[in-house]
Amino acid sequence: MLRDSTATDNGQLLRNYQAVRARTLALTKGLSAEDLMLQSMPDASPGKWHLAHTTWFFEEFILKPWAPEYPVFNRQFSYLFNSYYNAVGNRHPRPRRGILSRPDLSQILEYRAHVDQHVGRLLANDTIAEYATLVVTGLHHEMQHQELFLTDIKHALFQNTFAFAQHLHTTPIKHQPLDSKFAEFSETLTTIGASNESFRYDCEAPEHKAYINAFSLRTQPITNAEWLAFIEDRGYRTPGPWLSDGWDHAQTEQWQAPLYWRKHDDQWQEFTLSGWQTLDPNAPVCHISFYEADAFCRWASYRLPTEVEWEHAARTMSPNIEGQLADSGHWQPTSVPVATGLQAMHGSVWEWTASAFAPYPGFRAEQGALGEYNGKFMANQFVLKGGSCATPRAQLRHSYRNFFYPHQRWQFSGVRPATNT
Template identity: 50%
Template sequence: MSPLAAVAPDPTPDAPPESPARRFRRVRAHSARLAAPLSAEDAMVQSMPDASPAKWHLAHTTWFFERFILAARPGYRPFDADWDYLFNSYYQSVGPMHARPRRGMLSRPTLAQVQDYRAEIEARLLQRLDAGDLDDEALQRLELGLNHEQQHQELLLTDIKHALWCNPLWPAYRADLATVKGAASSLRWLAREECIATVGVPAWPAASAFAYDNESPAHRALVPAHALASRPVSNAEFREFVDDGGYREPGPWLSDGWAQLQTGGWQRPLYWQEDLEHAFTLGGVRPLDPHAPVAHLSYYEADAYARWAGARLPTETEWELAAAPLPVAGHFADDGRFEPQSAADTGGGAPLQLFGDVWEWTSSAYTAYPGYRPWQGSLGEYNGKFMCSQWVLRGGSCATPRGHVRASYRNFFPPDARWQFAGLRLARDA
């Protein structure tokens, strides 16, 4: 394994709690490792409005700590006042921001200047941490900022993958990434009787365990009898859909999905080559592992496949009910491979690969839980205002940092998004 792939592991459950300063250093160092293979030119590229340059990710995550922790103290002198405009993302209550589709135009500040910015803000924040100079609210914002940075670590990988794929040379992010292939596990159906389940979690920070505001409150939900597939859909299984004319026949497609297919010229999953045997990866073009979970599907593609297969996508409640009793274990970014992998069949009754490998589309629209309350102040813009025209994904991916997700974690994207490591698991009514 390349030294760049080495990541300080999360503390074991039996280890003493990690100090805020140590956790801050560890998370920030991981961002630097992910960016290390990129040239200044790589770090500036923005291949589409939905993606951001790596340089912007590095700066924005730093801005978050400066703006919401350091600048909360009266009299604070910013590193550069103009950067408050450049690196704000969508916090309207904080002030105006540079247009998202034009982030790739920011040749200045340079990558070196952004790295200096990161170092300076880290030094300022660590000085206050070491002095015990952060109150409870500031420490809560620190924890939020670290989870926010982990989200952007995943986006840095998925965004640079799309940017490099747009280059006719199809260059690798890292040519030394290991390829691991395994045998296919059989697909089984795991049935569950109708029940009333508690989903979601108590609101943080009232509850000690961190969770985003969209994961709360905990509430009861009626879950009809159903069955979930024991693993995600594989590349080989999805290829059967492609070979059967899945991208040529409108039958299994939602109307908006069929229109998007025609507009975008979709003929196969994003990054698959025309031969349906190879795919572009962060390690360059490589043979497609038929046994690994299919990835880079839009909601429309996942839904169409499920209909074609005589099944459906699970609801997010069904998914969480299956995941809640299980350990959060799987193939994550820390493994340093950045491609989904097949999993050995344990032969037990528990579903495989609910965590890691690929985010799993659900049939649930992204909306508020009963009794939802966004965080107070500007941080209330973090999740709630996006609860429109998006769909929920669960479980994390091979680009997600280990320790970042949990059974209640709700990711969300618009239904045409394809550049994330998103796949699907089938469900059906009992």
């Protein structure tokens, strides 16, 4: 599934392992055991479960098959902390993860320490090539869960009427207004997808050719101010720009603004991991569903870009992966002016595309349990590109394909429109 230049360097791989595992624990700073047990909806998981499941991954796929003398920490954990791997066995129902008061947090931390100790011993072996790529897989899997940890705990803390808890304390960044421009791209035969030279998931391959018509892409994501104009023009009350399923969902859920927005004392506010803040009109709009992104684009006489268009534009005008990613420690989207090119293509907010999450030509799922990682989810979901302020830098690349259902909006998701030319 994965290839990585560190896979043949024992010492570097161990250092990478220790760094990723330590960062997961660092994300729990300031959170109580009670916070880490919260499950605010079936789509989200408790922080404690994320800590355990990422550990289960290394135990199940690395230690059990490759360390014959490994003493399993607790055989019940194989059932409790499996996520969706049917080939591994039965599992605790996902919507009921929040009722698992036991094992308690201290036992979960003991579990992590136990597995870390034995993985460290295994990586001290001089002949690691056979399972090194699996370790790299586990590290990127854990980085995905670091992002989910942030999105899930934000949604959980948001449920508190008084919003007491603050996960971090940061000074809000004041954004300056930017000119709204579109970059033009010519008709061409382009190449997208991942090569075999570095880390990738199976759904990113194979690298292949794709034809695109001429198009233009906005140089910055849509801002809060622009979204307020959509709201004030009865965007959530007029069915015209909405897809039928989207309109039905918006009415059922009574959407009137992006998730985490509220109007307080006649002023718009936004809930963040630093608590409630005054809405910055020039910041990128965030926490919107595919349905909302599509409706906005239709209302504004734009359209969503395709996955091929987005990736072609990023490779052409933003070849380096740089931007406001999780490593900055500021887990709220920001927008920084750039002199030329496309702004914030990486980080800040995940950007919805019009493309369904479907296999590329020649796609082959991995064999065994890890083949369940992506392929079985290729139905009824849409691709997002570019990463967000909660995405670790090492996790991101141009070919990375995130995917969610069109109604979901608790991720750091926004929109960068396209037009035909």
